[in-house]
Amino acid sequence: MKIFLTGATGYIGGSVAERLLREGHAITGLVRTQHGAQEIGKLGMHPVLGTLDDAEVIARASREADAVIDTAEANHAGVVEAIASALRGSGKPFLHTSGSGIVATVTNGERSDAIFDEYASFTPAIPRMQQRAAIDQVVFDAAKQGVRSVVIRPTMIYGEGRGVRKESAQVPALIENAKKAGIGLHIGKGENLWSNVHIDDVVELYLLALQKAPAGALYYAENGEEALKHVAVSISRMLGFGGKTRQWSPQDAEAALGPKAHSSFGSNSRVRGKRSRAELGWQPKGAPILQEIEQGHYRRVHRPA
Numbered sequence: 001m002k003i004f005l006t007g008a009t010g011y012i013g014g015s016v017a018e019r020l021l022r023e024g025h026a027i028t029g030l031v032r033t034q035h036g037a038q039e040i041g042k043l044g045m046h047p048v049l050g051t052l053d054d055a056e057v058i059a060r061a062s063r064e065a066d067a068v069i070d071t072a073e074a075n076h077a078g079v080v081e082a083i084a085s086a087l088r089g090s091g092k093p094f095l096h097t098s099g100s101g102i103v104a105t106v107t108n109g110e111r112s113d114a115i116f117d118e119y120a121s122f123t124p125a126i127p128r129m130q131q132r133a134a135i136d137q138v139v140f141d142a143a144k145q146g147v148r149s150v151v152i153r154p155t156m157i158y159g160e161g162r163g164v165r166k167e168s169a170q171v172p173a174l175i176e177n178a179k180k181a182g183i184g185l186h187i188g189k190g191e192n193l194w195s196n197v198h199i200d201d202v203v204e205l206y207l208l209a210l211q212k213a214p215a216g217a218l219y220y221a222e223n224g225e226e227a228l229k230h231v232a233v234s235i236s237r238m239l240g241f242g243g244k245t246r247q248w249s250p251q252d253a254e255a256a257l258g259p260k261a262h263s264s265f266g267s268n269s270r271v272r273g274k275r276s277r278a279e280l281g282w283q284p285k286g287a288p289i290l291q292e293i294e295q296g297h298y299r300r301v302h303r304p305a
Contacts, residue, residue: 014163109188190229198286
């Protein structure tokens, strides 16, 4: 297949592209700069220059492709509208990347018992996630307009990326700030839980969804969950701080990581990918997150010499 991919230089997009190229697909990737074009060209992709706001560029590339995979920005409505419009009536696959942050509840590090699967209804508690839900709905609506459109919601992704970008957002941010503080960090008690998944397993889910997901499907990408304090303890051990941690105030977290830090690291996001497994036969096999931190990729990259 000829596949158009947004987010080609990103962590998810680059990893998905690498897997699809190995399957023999041809990938056209949207990139902003000539440097980005050169980077993905080295990996075997054909670059198309444009930004997420270039609706005509995106629409044209979508029409020319056999399938479209959007991994660029979960909260960018224009990209989804341009793709959905271009593919209307074509029957082509359209995979859109959302995220499990859509169900998150900010609890200042306290545990929540709310768990969601693909069949559960909910109202987003975080304001910017209401926008994300509206964008996901555009994808679901496209399924009624002759597009094999699918929403994939990854959880906290970890592990080594397979494309240009090797690192995800959340775990490396926690590692870098623990290095600066000399101790593992968690907001409040750190009893809040996030579902998580290895990047290699995420990639396999995209491949399966491309092959056989029905129009209008939703899939959560998750393979277990972990309390953020446990993540902080593992980071502390990996960095040689003996597993020691301390509480991180929401204000300090936001000063270090920006205004989204509190909702990212002080919240619960607990989901179950029931449909992913039952409908697609997805079988995640990646190393658990704490093992990857203490013995895998993060130890190799971040452990002091």
